[in-house]
């Protein structure tokens with residue numbers, strides 16, 4: 001076979017079927033397209049319209065759908081996304097089905113014949129399928145270097161076994177910094193190690209990193225240099241940091257658009273924010289999956305009100321006319337008229353965070369939200385719930401010192417740990433008022449500037465991206481000529 005000099009690289013994306021995993025893949029497809037690559041993204045029919053819409057103007061992308069092997073795992077057929085699996089048992093079945101998708105994806109790869117595969121860490125079989133097709137498999141980790149390093153250390157050394165109490169602190173071993181953690185903050189599927197779906201997956205995902213060609217990171221070197229180095233040099237992983245992915249889109253109004261329609265008119269929202277003073281409003285949102293019970297929502301509302309701060313609060317609750325809402329304190333909505341905005345459903349988060357009026361973000365520390373806050377120069381109140389969010393909290397509060405902890409202590413799969421109103425009030429005040437708040441704001445704005453530089457020509461992320469694409473082109477040429 002001759003060398004295909006003008007061969008246009010074709011990437012096949014396989015993201016987990018969850019908003020927080022699809023959004024950075026949309027950003028990545030746009031970025032790769034701006035570098036002349038074409039892409040195919042595979043997902044369920046639930047997400048296909050959302051993906052097609054997000055990619056239609058900016059990429060030469062194809063969206064292909066697959067069916068989840070629901071019957072094989074006893075999952076209702078209409079559960080096609082993580083947020084639709086409402087109980088731990090359903091979630092287990094959902095993740096189990098991810099482990100069975102290999103043959104279905106192999107059939108699609110046979111048809112599309114891409115040059116490389118970018119697979120979410122939930123598809124631990126992906127390196128083997130890629131090997132069948134003789135193409136490299138890259139793992140996409142939508143999280144921080146710090147959480148990968150800390151997570152691997154806790155998994156390997158099991159320091160939570162050395163303490164006698166759930167809240168007794170231990171130092172996470174073998175990290176560049178001394179970071180304290182507790183057993184209560186470690187994910188159940190790590191500490192129980194019970195052979196269940198998630199604990200098996202977690203082990204396999206670590207092995208997947210080793211069997212793949214390398215790891216793509218939605219982070220930038222200057223944010224966590226010690227941990228980017230630790231991950232590559234000490235843990236021996238080949239990784240490219242090419243983020244923050246959403247920042248490559250220079251058109252601000254496009255940056256926030258990744259398909260989902262906001263539940264509020266964006267102009268209304270901006271008009272509301274325009275009427276507020278700089279850094280005066282706190283934004284409260286917990287991503288696409290995390291949830292709280294009515295008691296907690298009530299406590300949060302009371303804490304926000306007591307802080308005296310103006311706010312935007314995103315709640316996953318529909319308004320039903322004439323139905324009394326038990327999760328809101330009596331008369332709350334009347335009292336907050338003009339001072340607080342409740343968005344029910346999906347908020348235009350990036351647009352909100354980038355507005356001058358936003359002075360703080362109460363966040364669950366999902367990595368996309370954390371990065372979006374960093375890039376907008378907004379300090380955080382950290383309120384982790386599950387996944388790797390408790391590690392991201394430590395990065396934000398202890399290493400970067402751009403946020404304060406609200407005091408959530410217990411890792412919980414679906415509903416967050418209970419936090420009292422006084423703690424909410426105190427944390428909100430701390431991030432919005434006084435000298436410490438000003439220092440955090442100065443620091444986070446420094447990181448925002450570094451993020452902007454990382455994705456400029458010659459910046460650290462662009463250099464890593466260039467190196468990655470060059471590497472993949474050489475791989476492709478080598479394959480074509482062999």
Ligand code: UDP
Nearest residue numbers: 020023287288289346347349366367368369
């Ligand atoms: N998001 C949004 N509006 C919402 C909720 C979430 O735009 O009302 C976006 C948010 O900007 C981020 C993503 O959804 O890009 C959530 O990802 P993250 O990693 O923060 O959390 P996850 O949803 O995965 O827990």
